[in-house]
Amino acid sequence: MADWLGLDGPIDGADCAVADDFAGRNGAVITRCEPGTVFDAEYTVEVRTREPIGNSVIPGTENEYATADATAVIEPRCRLAPGDEDEGGDRGRDPVNLKCDDRDWSLDPDNGDTLPEASDLFSVHLSE
Template identity: 40%
Template sequence: MTHRSTSESGQAAPIYITMVAGLLFLALAFFAVGQAGATRNDAQAAADAAALAAAQESRDLFRGDLLGGLLDPGFLDDVFNGHPIGTWNGCQAATRFADENGADVRPGECGSLTDGRWGFAVGVVTQEPMGASILPGTEDEYAEAWATAVVEPRCGFEPAEEEQQPEDGDEPENPDDAEPVSPGTLRCGGGTNWDIDPEHLDLLPDMADLFSVRLAQD
């Protein structure tokens, strides 16, 4: 009886060891997959931050151009009712924000959109590889990700009504003496309106109040 129990115990030991080894291997494999997934998530977060930063920088730099065209109804109609292009600058901010999130902008993969939208597409690669793991060939791989961010108007432009022309026989006003008139009104969400005052163009609302920045699907 004792001999039989000892024999069964000896046969079970290799099976137990194999099972434990298999479970350890699976645990390590799941860890490696999780580590790779975390690295890819970090890359995507860096790409999102970089694209948003590029679009925000472009939006903020556009303020000077907007101020310069505030008395031009045609310009305002294009910007707020059409397809604003904004500025081409933004990749400097993208590079900075990518670096702050542990990634680098891939060479030649930060640029303004060419499909009529105002925005930027950015591609990044992580600064650190995925690290040593039991999965062959992954220890020296770097995660890559891409993101697109766009700038969109929060407001619409409503031109002012045209002034009535002088009647026949009335002497027209001297154009040199004429005071600048308001080109119209910016009507924004939530019932917020801004009547453009030629005498107080410096009171232009913040760019964040006039334009939103968001991630796009492509």
């Protein structure tokens, strides 16, 4: 669990499909999506509009496409509470306690009613 919270696990690029869907709903297509490494929890995405700019006050842009790129960085908001550090053993069905920026969570496998959202566990900001 500590590896997962600290973003020390593999980044497989599955989120590029989500980025592609989001771009599509905004009239664009992804031209590049690169997940970071295990140590760089980030994604760099480049997009291009589906349609050219069209008629504009700038001559010669009728057939040009708008492009943009950004790098999103994912940062953990939580850490395991003292005493809950992963010791590599089987915790069984014991609750896991998290200390987060805005709230502390107790994740009880026998009570799934109070699970945090992804936004409670991680923050995302643009770095470029």
